[in-house]
Amino acid sequence: MxxxxxxxxYDYLFKFIIIGDAGAGxxxxxxxxxxxxxxxxxxxxxxxxxxxxxxxxxxxxxxxQIWDTAGQERYRSVTRSYYRGAAGALIVxxxxxxxxxxxxxxxxxxxxxxxRADTSIITVGNKCDMKDKxxxxxxxxxxxxxxxxxxxxxxxxxxGEGVEDVFIKVARVILNKxxxxxxxxxxxxxxxHTGSQRIGSDSGGEAMSSKTCSC
Amino acid sequence: MxxxxxxxxRSEWPSIEAERRASYARWKADLVAVSESFRVDVxxxxxxxxxxxxxxxxxxxxxxxxxxxxxxxxxxPATQAALSSLLLVYARRNPEVQYIQGMNEVAAVLLHxxxxxxxxxxxxxxxxxxxxxxxxxxxxxxxQAVDGCSGHGAPSHASPAAKAEPGAVGKLLRALRLYDxxxxxxxxxxxxxxGVFAFRWxxxxxxxxxxxxxxxxxxxxxxxxxxxxxxxxxVGLAALLTSRERLLAASEQGQLAELVSxxxxxxxLEALLAHTWAICALERRAQTPPFPxxxxxxxxxxxxxxARGAAAQLAPALRPAAGALAGGLGAGLAQxxxxxVKETVGQASEKVASAARTAVASAPSAAQAFVTGAPAxxxxxxxxxxxxxxxxxxxxxxxxxxxxxxxxxxxxxxxGRGGGVQGADDRWxxxxxxxxxxxxxxxxxxxxxxxxxxxxxxxxxxRAPGG
Numbered sequence: 222m223x224x225x226x227x228x229x230x231y232d233y234l235f236k237f238i239i240i241g242d243a244g245a246g247x248x249x250x251x252x253x254x255x256x257x258x259x260x261x262x263x264x265x266x267x268x269x270x271x272x273x274x275x276x277x278x279x280x281x282x283x284x285x286q287i288w289d290t291a292g293q294e295r296y297r298s299v300t301r302s303y304y305r306g307a308a309g310a311l312i313v314x315x316x317x318x319x320x321x322x323x324x325x326x327x328x329x330x331x332x333x334x335x336x337r338a339d340t341s342i343i344t345v346g347n348k349c350d351m352k353d354k355x356x357x358x359x360x361x362x363x364x365x366x367x368x369x370x371x372x373x374x375x376x377x378x379x380x381g382e383g384v385e386d387v388f389i390k391v392a393r394v395i396l397n398k399x400x401x402x403x404x405x406x407x408x409x410x411x412x413x414h415t416g417s418q419r420i421g422s423d424s425g426g427e428a429m430s431s432k433t434c435s436c
Numbered sequence: 437m438x439x440x441x442x443x444x445x446r447s448e449w450p451s452i453e454a455e456r457r458a459s460y461a462r463w464k465a466d467l468v469a470v471s472e473s474f475r476v477d478v479x480x481x482x483x484x485x486x487x488x489x490x491x492x493x494x495x496x497x498x499x500x501x502x503x504x505x506x507x508x509x510x511x512x513p514a515t516q517a518a519l520s521s522l523l524l525v526y527a528r529r530n531p532e533v534q535y536i537q538g539m540n541e542v543a544a545v546l547l548h549x550x551x552x553x554x555x556x557x558x559x560x561x562x563x564x565x566x567x568x569x570x571x572x573x574x575x576x577x578x579x580q581a582v583d584g585c586s587g588h589g590a591p592s593h594a595s596p597a598a599k600a601e602p603g604a605v606g607k608l609l610r611a612l613r614l615y616d617x618x619x620x621x622x623x624x625x626x627x628x629x630x631g632v633f634a635f636r637w638x639x640x641x642x643x644x645x646x647x648x649x650x651x652x653x654x655x656x657x658x659x660x661x662x663x664x665x666x667x668x669x670x671v672g673l674a675a676l677l678t679s680r681e682r683l684l685a686a687s688e689q690g691q692l693a694e695l696v697s698x699x700x701x702x703x704x705l706e707a708l709l710a711h712t713w714a715i716c717a718l719e720r721r722a723q724t725p726p727f728p729x730x731x732x733x734x735x736x737x738x739x740x741x742x743a744r745g746a747a748a749q750l751a752p753a754l755r756p757a758a759g760a761l762a763g764g765l766g767a768g769l770a771q772x773x774x775x776x777v778k779e780t781v782g783q784a785s786e787k788v789a790s791a792a793r794t795a796v797a798s799a800p801s802a803a804q805a806f807v808t809g810a811p812a813x814x815x816x817x818x819x820x821x822x823x824x825x826x827x828x829x830x831x832x833x834x835x836x837x838x839x840x841x842x843x844x845x846x847x848x849x850x851x852g853r854g855g856g857v858q859g860a861d862d863r864w865x866x867x868x869x870x871x872x873x874x875x876x877x878x879x880x881x882x883x884x885x886x887x888x889x890x891x892x893x894x895x896x897x898x899r900a901p902g903g
Binding site for chain 1: 495498499502503504505506534536537538540541581582627629632635636639640644688689690693694697
């Protein structure tokens with residue numbers, strides 16, 4: 222138990238959401254990040270999935286609470302209720318699927334209006350191992366990201382390329398905002414509703430263990 | 437059991453089957469084109485509809501290609517074309533539902549079952565019909581799942597059309613707190629979003645969360661159960677209770693979330709179902725006051741209170757009825773039932789008999805309904821229980837809704853009551869087995885299950901006096 226506790230010591234708790242079109246590889250991305258391997262035979266997400274992991278950024282232990290959402294348009298009313306309070310948002314598209322890229326704007330608008338005003342957003346072009354089927358160039362996606370003032374990276378949930386960088390990059394940006402006093406860490410994760418249960422209303426103070434982050 | 441074919445008369449089956457298969461073939465011909473190489477395309481649309489239909493088909497196919505990815509059957513182009521076609525036909529014919537992610541999982545299970553039951557060319561049509569009929573029950577949950585909240589994230593009122601337990605998730609969470617407060621607090625304290633996983637379990641009826649054979653067996657239980665989808669939250673709770681020890685041993689949020697997500701697969705299907713029946717039986721036992729009354733002693737006291745109350749109105753006519761009841765039960769079971777069950781039922785019938793004796797001794801006048809109902813119920817009850825024990829085990833397991841279904845006949849008035857006392861107590865132990873010892877042994881589960889069946893009868897009795 223003691224070692225478990227130690228393992229769960231962290232300085233900050235960040236809530237992340239992963240959004241984007243169905244089949245872009247959101248769940249595989251999350252799985253690759255948490256398990257460090259590709260999820261073979263993965264099904265589509267029904268509603269929402271959840272994962273968490275502690276990463277080390279800038280000398281701090283940061284616990285990421287990640288909500289991975291169903292991509293289908295019709296699930297949006299469910300998934301939207303998980304946006305609230307998210308400090309980071311990953312908008313995933315499939316570099317071999319032009320439509321999924323074209324929908325970025327909608328997802329971006331969703332994230333900006335429903336998460337937090339100061340949510341740090343990254344666009345993730347997934348499936349970059351399938352270069353021969355590429356339908357979206359690195360350049361245009363990176364330009365689009367610049368215009369919208371968001372981060373951008375390409376990843377492969379299959380090989381793992383770039384996956385950890387995505388999470389670290391966003392976490393670092395959030396950490397900088399905290400250290401610059403732009404974000405109050407005590408408002409990081411606030412009252413996320415998951416249907417009938419309140420989750421993660423902990424305040425992200427210093428050196429908490431899982432025992433102290435009760436609802 | 438979905439109502440694809442009527443229970444009787446069987447002689448009409450071929451013509452009904454032929455008719456329904458022909459209708460499906462017609463609809464499919466109007467809406468879908470499947471090439472030799474199993475390429476699926478839309479048909480019968482014009483203008484703006486073309487784009488809509490194509491995008492619908494695209495959504496469906498995206499999911500069909502990742503349905504049951506570990507089962508070879510679903511990797512075959514023919515299977516994928518069949519699954520896509522049937523979902524497309526359903527979506528086009530049911531514009532208020534269309535296609536919602538997860539429907540592919542439900543249809544896949546039915547297609548697999550149908551393809552084992554009938555020739556390949558009919559499997560798709562049969563699966564379509566079964567799917568349509570099942571969707572009548574669960575579409576409410578699906579629609580609510582996706583459209584249940586307004587665009588701003590505020591939950592709206594549940595649609596009145598939502599038949600399939602709109603609150604199954606909420607029910608599960610409440611039940612968890614009640615059945616195993618320690619586990620409930622542990623998960624809540626660690627911030628594990630149990631509801632998120634339960635949502636998936638309940639929406640697609642565990643199709644993503646058990647091996648295919650397990651899903652089929654679980655569905656037999658669900659469909660055979662008279663209250664059908666009430667069972668869903670109980671299966672979910674059973675999954676958590678059977679995984680209890682491992683869940684309590686973990687404390688890190690992410691790890692716990694993963695354990696909860698995989699809980700239905702963690703224990704054996706046997707254990708999962710045994711716990712489910714135990715919970716189901718406990719929940720459905722007819723008694724006042726309702727849950728939670730834990731001790732057998734208290735139940736017996738309640739019963740004798742009831743007997744004494746009834747006594748004021750009982751006629752001497754009751755004496756033969758009670759005798760027949762106790763005797764019938766004993767005779768029916770004496771030869772065949774395993775010792776444990778025999779003992780249980782023996783005690784139960786003794787209690788009934790003694791309750792009746794007390795009643796008769798002190799009561800000069802009769803409750804008319806009871807007197808007329810009791811003798812017949814006692815006989816059919818004893819008979820049903822005996823024949824149930826005679827059946828080969830697999831049938832029993834399969835008939836499992838059985839708790840309610842088959843043994844429902846056993847709802848003899850007094851006998852249901854007596855069986856209820858003993859059974860309810862055993863079941864509580866069974867349910868607590870998850871709570872206390874993490875499932876101490878098979879005997880206990882079995883005991884719980886048997887109790888469950890008897891109880892099913894009791895419940896029926898409670899709703900329709902006299903069985």
